[in-house]
Amino acid sequence: xxxxxxxxxxxxxxxxxxxxxxxxxxxxxxxxxxxxxxxxxxxxxxxxxxxxxxxxxxxxxxxxxxxxxxxxxxxxxxxxxxxxxxxxxxxxxxxxxxxxxxxxxxxxxxxxxxxxxxxxxxxxxxxxxxxxxxxxxxxxxxxxxxxxxxxxxxxxxxxxxxxxxxxxxxxxxxxxxxxxxxxxxxxxxxxxxxxxxxxxxxxxxxxxxxxxxxxxxxxxxxxxxxxxxxxxxxxxxxxxxxxxxxxxxxxxxxxxxxxxxxxxxxxxxxxxxxxxxxxxxxxxxxxxxxxxxxxxxxxxxxxxxxxxxxxxxxxxxxxxxxxxxxxxxxxxxxxxxxxxxxxxxxxxxxxxxxxxxxxxxxxxxxxxxxxxxxxxxxxxxxxxxxxxxxxxxxxxxxxxxxxxxxxxxxxxxxxxxxxxxxxxxxxxxxxxxxxxxxxxxxxxxxxxxxxxxxxxxxxxxxxxxxxxxxxxxxxxxxxxxxxxxxxxxxxxxxxxxxxxxxxxxxxxxxxxxxxxxxxx
Amino acid sequence: xxxxxxxxxxxxxxxxxxxxxxxxxxxxxxxxxxxxxxxxxxxxxxxxxxxxxxxxxxxxxxxxxxxxxxxxxxxxxxxxxxxxxxxxxxxxxxxxxxxxxxxxxx
Ligand code: SF4
Ligand code: SF4
Numbered sequence: 230x231x232x233x234x235x236x237x238x239x240x241x242x243x244x245x246x247x248x249x250x251x252x253x254x255x256x257x258x259x260x261x262x263x264x265x266x267x268x269x270x271x272x273x274x275x276x277x278x279x280x281x282x283x284x285x286x287x288x289x290x291x292x293x294x295x296x297x298x299x300x301x302x303x304x305x306x307x308x309x310x311x312x313x314x315x316x317x318x319x320x321x322x323x324x325x326x327x328x329x330x331x332x333x334x335x336x337x338x339x340x341x342x343x344x345x346x347x348x349x350x351x352x353x354x355x356x357x358x359x360x361x362x363x364x365x366x367x368x369x370x371x372x373x374x375x376x377x378x379x380x381x382x383x384x385x386x387x388x389x390x391x392x393x394x395x396x397x398x399x400x401x402x403x404x405x406x407x408x409x410x411x412x413x414x415x416x417x418x419x420x421x422x423x424x425x426x427x428x429x430x431x432x433x434x435x436x437x438x439x440x441x442x443x444x445x446x447x448x449x450x451x452x453x454x455x456x457x458x459x460x461x462x463x464x465x466x467x468x469x470x471x472x473x474x475x476x477x478x479x480x481x482x483x484x485x486x487x488x489x490x491x492x493x494x495x496x497x498x499x500x501x502x503x504x505x506x507x508x509x510x511x512x513x514x515x516x517x518x519x520x521x522x523x524x525x526x527x528x529x530x531x532x533x534x535x536x537x538x539x540x541x542x543x544x545x546x547x548x549x550x551x552x553x554x555x556x557x558x559x560x561x562x563x564x565x566x567x568x569x570x571x572x573x574x575x576x577x578x579x580x581x582x583x584x585x586x587x588x589x590x591x592x593x594x595x596x597x598x599x600x601x602x603x604x605x606x607x608x609x610x611x612x613x614x615x616x617x618x619x620x621x622x623x624x625x626x627x628x629x630x631x632x633x634x635x636x637x638x639x640x641x642x643x644x645x646x647x648x649x650x651x652x653x654x655x656x657x658x659x660x661x662x663x664x665x666x667x668x669x670x671x672x673x674x675x676x677x678x679x680x681x682x683x684x685x686x687x688x689x690x691x692x693x694x695x696x697x698x699x700x701x702x703x704x705x706x707x708x709x710x711x712x713x714x715x716x717x718x719x720x721x722x723x724x725x726x727x728x729x730x731x732x733x734x735x736x737x738x739x740x741x742x743x744x745x746x747x748x749x
Numbered sequence: 750x751x752x753x754x755x756x757x758x759x760x761x762x763x764x765x766x767x768x769x770x771x772x773x774x775x776x777x778x779x780x781x782x783x784x785x786x787x788x789x790x791x792x793x794x795x796x797x798x799x800x801x802x803x804x805x806x807x808x809x810x811x812x813x814x815x816x817x818x819x820x821x822x823x824x825x826x827x828x829x830x831x832x833x834x835x836x837x838x839x840x841x842x843x844x845x846x847x848x849x850x851x852x853x854x855x
Contacts, residue, residue, distance in 0.1 A: 441800075444798075448801075449800070516761060519761040520761070522763040523761075523763065529774075529775055530775040530776075530777065533775070533779045534779065534820075539822050539823075547822075547826065568761065
């Protein structure tokens with residue numbers, strides 16, 4: 230991306246913004262509450278992507294809440310403003326920056342700060358029977374005291390007209406997947422609108438993290454979204470490493486990379502098999518799942534855990550990959566690759582499968598971009614982004630790989646992007662195992678000083694994961710986690726419109742979203 | 750017909766006839782934490798590092814709550830002389846109480 234960040238900032242509307250360079254290469258700007266929305270909207274209009282929008286309760290130290298917006302302009306710009314507790318509101322960005330929609334509703338639920346002028350200020354993440362006026366992420370909320378429940382009803386969006394009917398699906402689903410409610414408004418088979426209602430697996434991860442020492446936080450991060458344990462724990466470790474200035478040894482960076490790509494492999498292969506399954510194409514579905522199982526078995530040999538847990542540590546990794554292990558994995562990958570190519574060939578030569586996936590669940594670029602979609606979903610809608618290349622971490626800057634982009638925006642494109650990414654992952658793992666430098670596995674880690682802020686981005690199988698931490702006394706003071714699913718659910722609401730109800734499971738599968746990661 | 754049959758037979762399969770055919774965990778597998786022999790100095794270090802709060806010092810030894818343990822291996826990393834991650838994975842119980850086991854150091 231060749232944007233001139235200097236020029237953009239010079240032309241910014243808020244002359245009052247105080248600007249600071251951070252040593253991690255990001256730009257930090259502070260504005261007043263009034264100017265916040267204008268500045269963020271301006272940076273967005275200049276091509277910036279909203280990475281996250283969240284709040285922190287700093288009333289004890291500074292007498293105010295703070296709002297933070299992270300915008301990706303090639304360089305990450307963080308805009309911050311204070312919100313006075315007696316006002317407890319801010320100008321809503323959502324009318325101008327659609328991607329801010331859910332973030333602002335989340336801030337309202339968790340902090341009780343009202344987004345003034347938000348087009349849809351209903352609750353988002355809290356349970357339906359959560360009492361009004363109790364805000365879990367405020368510092369005066371004590372998580373050990375049970376909260377009384379008040380029966381309340383969530384008001385779904387209504388589509389009215391002759392022949393329009395509603396179909397409620399979930400939160401418990403036939404396949405015993407994660408819980409989420411889908412409310413369809415349909416006229417006959419075609420879907421007019423879908424509203425996704427989540428929050429059923431909201432566990433208060435961000436609040437919990439505020440009481441967990443950094444080292445133990447790694448295990449919490451591994452459990453934010455079970456099949457993205459490597460991505461979340463890497464993002465968490467990297468953020469903490471930035472807070473305390475730890476230099477991760479190169480060997481650890483390579484091991485992290487291998488593990489992150491193994492995670493992508495089993496997730497993508499499982500998702501591809503899922504597409505075969507949902508199009509009733511049983512043979513490749515079974516083959517794909519057997520192949521996924523082979524990757525999980527390889528994970529277990531390599532790390533002792535099928536889901537790649539306990540590898541990450543603050544400052545590095547906990548376990549080594551020996552030369553023999555590396556050679557064994559490389560030779561295994563040869564066979565897995567062949568099997569995978571066969572699988573892909575079987576799937577994409579079947580006209581009956583192609584008939585189901587082509588043109589189904591289309592999300593075009595013009596929708597995906599303002600919604601802030603990320604990951605394979607964004608890349609299948611023509612958005613060329615990948616944190617591994619755009620904001621390199623671990624060993625990615627030393628490895629060569631392609632970022633596949635397609636512009637179909639349909640189930641077909643999303644599946645093919647994953648197929649291409651699997652191919653790249655095979656190559657990345659080989660390169661990383663082959664070129665793994667010697668040296669220690671972890672750096673000496675100093676105590677994390679309080680009052681600092683750091684964030685980190687990691688490209689998980691589903692897309693960009695962000696962890697953002699203000700350090701406190703031995704634990705995070707505030708820990709914002711943003712899973713890629715949070716950015717992509719709204720994309721799906723748009724993608725299903727005009728499709729028939731029976732295609733919904735297939736479209737949902739092609740988005741491959743996490744409920745737990747979204748709910749936190 | 751025969752060709753179809755062959756193709757089906759040639760398909761990959763990852764199904765094991767467990768429990769008839771035993772599952773042999775790989776070397777790095779982390780099953781139930783086990784006590785190594787040799788007196789433990791009861792310093793409580795393992796309980797402090799345990800992220801799940803699964804360990805507690807009790808008069809009989811070290812109590813491990815398998816309903817909490819996440820098999821992360823932190824205890825064995827903190828105290829390799831006295832704790833090792835074993836290979837036992839058949840840990841189901843009929844009663845919650847049975848999940849509390851005592852690791853006795855010889
Ligand atoms: S097992 Fe090790 S860490 Fe735990 S109490 Fe005994 S000596 Fe201390
Ligand atoms: S393996 Fe982990 S969770 Fe289990 S007792 Fe040891 S430290 Fe605790």
